Amino acid sequence: MKNDIMTIQSQRRLAExxxxxxxxxxxxxxxxxxxxxxxxxHILPGQFLNIRLDxxxxxxxxxxxxxxxxxxxxxxxxxxxxxxxxxxxxxxxxLDVLWPLGNGYDLSSFGESGSVSQSAAQPLxxxxxxxxxxxxxxxxxxxxxxxxxxxxxxxxxxxxxxYRNEFExxxxxxxxxxxxxxxxxxxxxxxxxxxxxYDSLFACGxxxxxxxxxxxxxxxxxxxxxxxxxxGCGFGACMGCSCRTKYGSKRICVEGPVLERxxxxx
Amino acid sequence: xVRETAPRTVPTTAPDTAVTLCxxxxxxxxxxxxxxxxxxREFADLYDIDLLGSFSFKGTTPKPxxxxxxxxxxxxxxxxxxxxGLQNPGVDAVISEELPALAEVFHKPVMAxxxxxxxxxxxxxxEKLEIADAQNExxxxxxxxxxxxxxxxPNVKSGGMVFGTDPKAAASVIRAVRQKTKKPxxxxxxxxxxxxxxxxxxxxxxxxxxxxxxxxxxxxxxxLKSRRPVLxxxxxxxxxxxxxxxxxxxxxxxxxxxxxxxxxCGGIASAENVLEMMMAGAAAVQVGSANLVDPYAxxxxxxxxxxxxxxxxxxxxxxxxxxxQVR
Numbered sequence: 227m228k229n230d231i232m233t234i235q236s237q238r239r240l241a242e243x244x245x246x247x248x249x250x251x252x253x254x255x256x257x258x259x260x261x262x263x264x265x266x267x268h269i270l271p272g273q274f275l276n277i278r279l280d281x282x283x284x285x286x287x288x289x290x291x292x293x294x295x296x297x298x299x300x301x302x303x304x305x306x307x308x309x310x311x312x313x314x315x316x317x318x319x320x321l322d323v324l325w326p327l328g329n330g331y332d333l334s335s336f337g338e339s340g341s342v343s344q345s346a347a348q349p350l351x352x353x354x355x356x357x358x359x360x361x362x363x364x365x366x367x368x369x370x371x372x373x374x375x376x377x378x379x380x381x382x383x384x385x386x387x388x389y390r391n392e393f394e395x396x397x398x399x400x401x402x403x404x405x406x407x408x409x410x411x412x413x414x415x416x417x418x419x420x421x422x423x424y425d426s427l428f429a430c431g432x433x434x435x436x437x438x439x440x441x442x443x444x445x446x447x448x449x450x451x452x453x454x455x456x457x458g459c460g461f462g463a464c465m466g467c468s469c470r471t472k473y474g475s476k477r478i479c480v481e482g483p484v485l486e487r488x489x490x491x492x
Numbered sequence: 493x494v495r496e497t498a499p500r501t502v503p504t505t506a507p508d509t510a511v512t513l514c515x516x517x518x519x520x521x522x523x524x525x526x527x528x529x530x531x532x533r534e535f536a537d538l539y540d541i542d543l544l545g546s547f548s549f550k551g552t553t554p555k556p557x558x559x560x561x562x563x564x565x566x567x568x569x570x571x572x573x574x575x576x577g578l579q580n581p582g583v584d585a586v587i588s589e590e591l592p593a594l595a596e597v598f599h600k601p602v603m604a605x606x607x608x609x610x611x612x613x614x615x616x617x618x619e620k621l622e623i624a625d626a627q628n629e630x631x632x633x634x635x636x637x638x639x640x641x642x643x644x645x646p647n648v649k650s651g652g653m654v655f656g657t658d659p660k661a662a663a664s665v666i667r668a669v670r671q672k673t674k675k676p677x678x679x680x681x682x683x684x685x686x687x688x689x690x691x692x693x694x695x696x697x698x699x700x701x702x703x704x705x706x707x708x709x710x711x712x713x714x715x716l717k718s719r720r721p722v723l724x725x726x727x728x729x730x731x732x733x734x735x736x737x738x739x740x741x742x743x744x745x746x747x748x749x750x751x752x753x754x755x756x757c758g759g760i761a762s763a764e765n766v767l768e769m770m771m772a773g774a775a776a777v778q779v780g781s782a783n784l785v786d787p788y789a790x791x792x793x794x795x796x797x798x799x800x801x802x803x804x805x806x807x808x809x810x811x812x813x814x815x816x817q818v819r
Contacts, residue, residue: 278785308567455563456564459783461534464528464574465564466564467562467565468576470558
């Protein structure tokens, strides 16, 4: 974990109460660009930042969407005073950030880039609402190692949809669902799972969505899901975000946010 | 060219931050408070935790505890609520895993925070720690300096604050612990009482060597959208800078009532706060929530202390405590 002051390089509104912010790292080239095999600062899709905001006491945990050698991109919803204030910040303003936090998605099962197992793998990525951003970093990482993931994105309504084109630009097959049917398939992400061929599962979204996805997916299929909890510190000190797993209690901020499907207790 | 004589230096001695707490010397009075520092591991990865005066480890019970359901954390103005509920791995795991790991990264006496559902629980945890530390002592100096008795946790149904809000119950826990250890016994007091000095006096009479004031204030938040309490446990402990004046008041009252040292705890976030606490009579201080927001909080406060002491003309911190007690 590092504590850095990052500079806002850009910020734009993506959808209803949804913003994308690009943060400039304090040291140029601090991160490994996703296309470079060697790793400087080890970072995995599914990890998060914890951001200190003026006027809020606790930091705000926000998942990393993607990264380059010099920048981190986050996408967040304005859910309260802190994030609303953040959405009004301008290019050039600075943020106090603890990062990278959490375990991230474990992609070790995907083997060497370009191998036969890579091209044969059929992972399904499911993101719901604020759970979509980490799926983007994951999707890019998979595509870069030669895997062709299928992606289901779920939102409440057309006004909430973001990053559909970005996923498609990566070359992923994208299925969109909205609860009111104003864009894509009407219904929940689980309604889009029928008829899709997949052999592993990655999901991030509200807990009710994760549980529904878990029930729909074939029992025993490998999968990883990222969970959200109210956090105190974000780095394992306060025990505020604990959850029960089949292998005992885990801190969502350190041993999570990503849990193996086989260890989740609903 | 006339060679200048060496610049005249005003003879200055570095401000003395050392304090003594119940006979144990500390290089500075700053401790991390129980429940905000785990068993030290997370912070040892970030900085050399030997620069702390000490820290009080996570409240430890006889058996492992998961704690309360989540959400356990709520944001407040200048503070936070927690309803963690004493999640800990149990005293046996603390002895077999946490303390040996801690010995690698922390080489000063640590404060052991003990808790339970009845006086016997507190006694059991204390006895096990005492025995483990005595065996440890044969190889090196004792790892545990003080036993801090948590009679003030607001987040557990039995034990915790139930003991800390009644003088007789508080005394019964202190006596049970007192019988099991030769180490200094510190009672951590709850602010959720009518008169904190009454509890403080009862603990002193029961054999406590010191007091920590204060634990969190019982509080609550409601979510406007769901119209339900934010915390799954409904109520939780309020901490953070907002409680500092309450903590300072409690320390001030206690220092004028008891003859044992008082550790000031509650909302401390700066070196100035440390001085203020010690001017109220605190012999040492604990920094809590600040560690969660800024993991380097204790380090920053300790590094700032000499400068701020100079600014206010303070040569030695112990003088502040002594002066407060004379008044």
